[in-house]
Structure formats: structure tokens, C-alpha cells
Amino acid sequence: MNSFDPRINRVKLPALEEFKPLEPLQEWETYEVFHQKKRGDQHIHVGIVHAPDNDTALMFAKESFGRRRQTANLWVVKSRDVVPTDYDDQDIFETTPEKTYREASDYYCMDRIRKYQQEHGIVDRKELRRKEKEKASKK
Amino acid sequence: MSYTGQQKNTIKDLLFKMADDQLILGHRNSEWTGIGPFIEEDIAFSSIAQDKIGQSLALYNILHEQLGEADPDTLGFARSEKEFKCCHLVEYPIGEYEFSLMRNFLFAHADYLRFEMLADSSFEPLAKVAKKFRGEIKYHVMHSDNWIKKLGTANDESHSRMQSALNETFNLALGIFEPSEFENELIEMKIFAGEESLKSKWLETIKPILEEASLKLSDEKDWKPSFGGRKGSHTEYLQPLLNEMGEVFRIDAKAEW
Numbered sequence: 001m002n003s004f005d006p007r008i009n010r011v012k013l014p015a016l017e018e019f020k021p022l023e024p025l026q027e028w029e030t031y032e033v034f035h036q037k038k039r040g041d042q043h044i045h046v047g048i049v050h051a052p053d054n055d056t057a058l059m060f061a062k063e064s065f066g067r068r069r070q071t072a073n074l075w076v077v078k079s080r081d082v083v084p085t086d087y088d089d090q091d092i093f094e095t096t097p098e099k100t101y102r103e104a105s106d107y108y109c110m111d112r113i114r115k116y117q118q119e120h121g122i123v124d125r126k127e128l129r130r131k132e133k134e135k136a137s138k139k
Numbered sequence: 140m141s142y143t144g145q146q147k148n149t150i151k152d153l154l155f156k157m158a159d160d161q162l163i164l165g166h167r168n169s170e171w172t173g174i175g176p177f178i179e180e181d182i183a184f185s186s187i188a189q190d191k192i193g194q195s196l197a198l199y200n201i202l203h204e205q206l207g208e209a210d211p212d213t214l215g216f217a218r219s220e221k222e223f224k225c226c227h228l229v230e231y232p233i234g235e236y237e238f239s240l241m242r243n244f245l246f247a248h249a250d251y252l253r254f255e256m257l258a259d260s261s262f263e264p265l266a267k268v269a270k271k272f273r274g275e276i277k278y279h280v281m282h283s284d285n286w287i288k289k290l291g292t293a294n295d296e297s298h299s300r301m302q303s304a305l306n307e308t309f310n311l312a313l314g315i316f317e318p319s320e321f322e323n324e325l326i327e328m329k330i331f332a333g334e335e336s337l338k339s340k341w342l343e344t345i346k347p348i349l350e351e352a353s354l355k356l357s358d359e360k361d362w363k364p365s366f367g368g369r370k371g372s373h374t375e376y377l378q379p380l381l382n383e384m385g386e387v388f389r390i391d392a393k394a395e396w
Contacts, residue, residue: 005173006383007170007173007174008173008174010170010232010233011174011233013174049179050177050178050179051179052289053289055285056285056289059183059281059282059285060179060180060182060183062183062278063179063182063183063186064179064182064183067186
């Protein structure tokens with residue numbers, strides 16, 4: 001093989017037709033990679049690596065997905081252990097648009113909670129902290 | 140802390156051999172970029188190569204900023220072969236992948252232990268970078284150990300290839316520990332505890348891993364360390380590499396990219 005890249009020429013690769021295609025079982029397992037930015041955060045799916053075993057999968061995941069971002073922890077999970085829904089059943093996720101009462105955003109209850117707190121002398125810590133912060137910033 | 144001229148030369152000698160090892164091995168390992176055995180390994184090994192270049196830069200920076208040497212680009216690209224202090228191990232061409240893996244394994248362990256020792260160095264700028272490199276080199280060690288153990292025991296072909304790679308690289312690796320003429324000063328000044336002490340730690344570390352990988356070291360009486368590199372006497376492979384590496388710099392020293 002003749003290449004413009006001197007490194008390619010140096011390794012004296014065989015001509016292309018000499019490469020034999022892989023048999024199906026020669027291929028490695030696929031692993032799903034999950035990335036955690038900080039301790040306590042959720043692990044978020046970021047991609048896949050191919051590897052012959054768990055240790056090697058972690059080793060690759062570190063370089064492929066942990067090197068350019070803040071990372072506290074990585075998980076690798078064999079793709080075949082993931083249980084998916086069926087795309088044929090995608091319609092189960094469609095909801096009727098009129099049913100906003102099923103969504104949390106449709107409830108207005110804070111005014112009632114505040115009223116209850118005042119009546120019963122309950123201190124809302126969140127509210128307190130907010131007020132303290134406001135005071136501090138005025139100083 | 141202020142040093143006498145002789146003390147400065149002692150420190151420089153240590154820094155140059157470390158920085159040159161990192162630069163040349165980094166360059167060699169980067170030759171696998173794009174032609175690694177498969178994509179994930181290509182990324183991992185390239186990244187290890189980049190770490191090495193970064194480590195050499197940090198060491199050249201100390202030479203430049205603290206010890207009055209030229210800027211890192213000039214040190215990396217414009218010195219003659221004789222002025223390089225790298226060991227022979229890092230100079231060899233990449234060979235087959237098992238050669239590069241075995242070289243990286245033998246080097247990474249020495250590297251990790253060296254910087255662990257240097258974390259307590261009385262020369263503060265060096266102690267500081269030594270601590271900074273720890274995480275990077277720990278990964279290099281994990282990467283190497285994983286492959287050495289897996290390929291040493293996977294099947295007959297992989298085992299025999301790893302064994303010949305070990306046979307080819309071991310004497311070269313012993314060259315890492317070629318004593319300098321300043322060993323005693325370095326130890327007295329508490330800058331570095333010395334090559335001999337590093338070598339015995341290194342042997343203690345790699346032996347059980349090689350054993351787990353079913354790989355055999357030759358008898359100690361047959362060991363022939365490949366010395367000379369630390370004194371500027373190199374293999375035939377270094378000069379062509381320096382030519383290639385410094386090509387752009389020689390055309391235009393101020394080039395930016």
C-alpha cells in the first residue's frame with residue numbers, strides 16, 4: 001500500500017485484498033457507556049464502545065468519553081443486557097393533549113400551602129433562605 | 140532556593156533525560172494514530188502519546204523558566220542528536236503492536252514509580268509536576284497491565300508474540316536506569332533517590348504482573364542493559380526521528396498551527 005503518510009508506508013501493510021473479513025463471532029461485545037459528571041449526579045448515556053471484556057470496556061470508555069469532560073465515574077453495561085421497548089409500540093407514549101390535569105404544571109397550590117403555613121405558624125425554610133440571601137445582597 | 144552552577148547542571152541532567160524520554164516515546168506512540176488495531180485502542184493509545192508530549196512540555200518549561208535553558212520548542216526541535224539524553228528503549232521504531240505495548244508497559248511502570256519518588260523532591264517545581272502527572276500515568280499503567288495480562292494468556296500466538304516482545308525490549312528497558320555521573324549529588328540534595336533505587340522498585344512491580352501474564356524474564360546473569368542514551372550516544376533510529384519531528388520547525392521556527 002502506498003500512502004502520502006510516511007507512517008503508513010513504514011508499517012508495510014499488506015495490499016487491501018489480503019484482508020479477510022471478520023467472522024461473526026470474532027466481533028467483540030458492544031457496551032453502553034454511562035457518564036457521571038459529579039458524585040451524586042445521575043449517570044447519563046453517552047455512547048458505546050466495543051471491547052472483549054468488562055475491564056477493557058472501562059479502559060476504552062475512559063479515553064473515549066471521560067477525557068474531554070469533567071468525570072467522577074463511568075459505567076459500562078453490555079448492550080445485550082439492556083431491555084428495550086418495541087418501536088412498534090411507540091404509540092403507547094402518545095397522550096391526549098387535553099389531559100393537562102395529569103401533568104404537575106397544571107396544579108396551582110402554592111398559595112394554599114402558604115396560607116396553611118401562616119395559619120399554623122410553620123416556617124418555610126426555603127422562603128427564609130431566599131429572604132436571608134436578599135438581605136445579604138442588599139448589604 | 141538558589142543553586143550553584145554545578146547543582147543546576149545536576150538538576151538539568153535529570154530533567155533533560157526525563158523530558159527527552161517523554162518526548163521521543165510520545166512521538167513514537169503517536170505514530171500509531173490512525174493505524175491502531177481498532178478505533179477505541181487507537182483513541183486510547185493516541186491519548187497516552189499526547190499525555191507524554193504534554194509531560195515533556197512541562198519538564199522543558201521547568202528547564203526554560205527555572206534553569207535558564209532555551210524555550211521548549213527550541214529544546215524539543217533544535218538540539219542535535221548528541222544533546223538528547225533519552226534512553227534507547229524509546230528510540231526504537233514502533234514495530235508490531237506487541238512491541239509498542241510491551242515497551243509502553245515497561246516504560247509506564249518506571250515512569251509511575253519515578254514520579255512517585257519525585258513527588259517528594261526537594262526541587263519544588265519538579266515535585267509539583269510529579270504530583271500533577273500521577274493520574275495520567277496511572278491510566279497508562281492500567282492500560283498496559285490490562286493488555287499484557289490479556290495478551291500474555293489469550294492464546295498460543297498472542298503469548299509467543301508477547302514473550303518475544305518482552306525478550307526484545309527488556310535489555311532496552313534496563314537502559315532507562317543508566318546511572319548518570321550525578322547520582323550521588325541528586326541523592327544528597329534530596330532531589331531524586333537515584334536510578335538504582337528506582338530500578339529495584341520497578342523490578343519488584345513488574346515481576347508479579349509478568350508472572351500473571353505467563354511471561355518469563357531471562358536470568359539476571361544474562362541481562363545486558365542498553366546504556367549510552369543518557370550520555371548522548373544513541374541508536375541509529377533517533378536521528379531520522381529528530382529529522383522528521385523538527386521538519387516544520389527548521390523551515391519556519393515561528394510557524395503557528
